[in-house]
Amino acid sequence: MGGGAAAWGGFSSFFSIWQLCILQISPFFIAFITGVYLATLLQYKDAGILRWVIFPCIAYTAGFTLFYSLLIASGLSFSRPLITNIGSLRIVAGLLILLASLYIFLVNRNPALGRLHRPFLLSVLSLLIGISFALMYSPCITPMLSDIMGLASQRSTAAGGWVLAFCYGLGTSIALCLVSVALILFLGRRKATLRAAPIKNACGLVLLAAALMNITGLMRHYKAFVLGFVL
Amino acid sequence: MSLTSCCNVKLAQRFVCPLSRVPGQKLFGLRGRVGVGERAWQKPPLMMKLAMPVKNLCFTFLLAVLLSACSEGGKPLLQVGEKAAPFTLELLDGGIGSMENYSGKGLVITFMSSWCPCSNESLPLMKQAHARHKDDPVVFLMVGIQDSRSKFEGFVKKWEVPFPTGYDKGDRIANDYGVSAPPTTFFIDKNGIVKRAFYGNIAKKPDEFRQWVKEII
Secondary structure, three states: OOHHHHHHHHHHHHOOOOHHHHOOOHHHHHHHHHHHHHHHHHHOOOOOHHHHHHHHHHHHHHHHHHHHHHHHOOOOOOOHHHHHOHHHHHHHHHHHHHHHHHHHHHOOOOHHHHHHOOHHHHHHHHHHHHHHHHHHOOOOOOHHHHHHHHHHOOHHHHHHHHHHHHHHHHHHHHHHHHHHHHHHHHHOHHHHHHOHHHHHHHHHHHHHHHHHHHHHOOHHHHHHHHHHHHO | OOHHHHHHHHHHHHOOOOOOOOEOOEEOOEEEOOOOOOOOOOOOOHHHHHHHHHHHHHHHHHHHHHHHHHOOOOOOOOOOOOEOOOOEEEEOOOOEEEOOOOOOOEEEEEEEOOOOHHHHHHHHHHHHHHHHOOOOOEEEEEEEOOOOHHHHHHHHHHHOOOOOEEEOHHHHHHHHOOOOOOOEEEEEOOOOEEEEEEEOOHHHOHHHHHHHHHHOO
C-alpha cells in the first residue's frame, strides 16, 4: 500500500458508511469553521475565503493529521505516552475547545477581542483545534485502516505505518475541510450575513457541547447514543 | 501644539504599560499609536487582560502534549511476542475476569463498542468460533470500551453473547493494551504471550481468525 492509496482511502471513507464514525468530529469542526467565518463577516464585510477559511483549514489539517497518525502508530516510542495519557489530554483538549466556543460567542461583542481577530490568530487556534479533535477522536477501523494499524502498532514496522496513517488522516481531513468550505460557499455571503449572528451563536453552542462532553467524559455517551442511534 | 505638551507626550510614552498602545509596537495583532492629547497609559480592557492567560494556556497545552509524548510512558504498550498486560475486569454476570483466572488457557480478548459498525459485524464470527471451541482450552472475552455501560449491556443482550463480557470503565485496560479504536482483538497463548493483534472487523478475515485461534490452543 502506498501513501497515495492511503490518502485516497481516508478521503473516500469520509463519503461512505464510515462517516458515522467521523460524526465524532465532523459536526464540531463544521461548527467551528462556520462560526468563525460568520464572526469574521460580522466584523469585516469583505472577508476573503482564502485568508479567513482556507488558511485555518490548512492549519487544522496539519494539527489533526499529525496527532491522529501518532495516536494510531502505537508502535512508535513517541506515541506511547500520548496513548497512555489520552484521558488527561482529552480534558485539556476540551478546555481548548471551550475557549474556541467562547471566542465565537464573544468576538463580535467585545471590541478588544474583535481587534485580536486576525487570520494568523485564527490559524493558530485552528491548529490547536486540529490537535484537540485528533485527541478526542477514536476512529472506526475501516478495512484499509485495519492494515495500516497492523503495521503501525508493531515496533519493526511502526515508522512505515505512521507514514501511511499520516496519509490516511490527511485524506480524511482534506475531505472534511472541503465539505466545510463548500458549506460556507453554499451559505453565501449575503444570505449568511442576514442571519449571521444567530447561526454563529448556534455554532458556538455546538462547540460548547463538544467541549463539555470532553471535559466531563460524556463524549462516550455521545458516541453510544448519537452514533448508536444513527447505526 | 506647544513644545511643552509635545515633550510631555514623548515623556509619557517612555512609561507605558506593556499592554497599552505604544507607537509601532505590535501586541497580539494590535498596532496602535499614541496621539497628541491622548492618555499614554490606559487601563487594559478585560479581554486584553485575558489575552495573556489564554496565550499561556495554549502554549501550556502544546507543551503538555509534547512533554507527554517525550516522557517515558509508565507502562509499555502491548506488542506481539511480549507478555500480555495483567488486568482485572468486572464481568457483567458478576464474576471477575483476569489474566490469572485464564492462566493455562488461550485467550481471545476483543475490545468492542455498541456504536461501532465493525464490532457489530465481528460478533457473529466470534460467536461461531466460541461454539466451535467450546471444549478447547481457550477463553473468549469481550471488553466494552468508549461506550456507555447501559448501551454496552444492551449490545451484549441484543447479540446474546455466550462468552464472558465486561465493561472497561474509563478505558483503563484499553489504554494498557494500546487500544485506540474498536474493535481490536488480541490472541494470547496459554503462557500469556501475545501471539497476534488484529485491528478492525475480524469478519473480513474469517480464515485467518480460525487459524489464529488454533495457534493459541
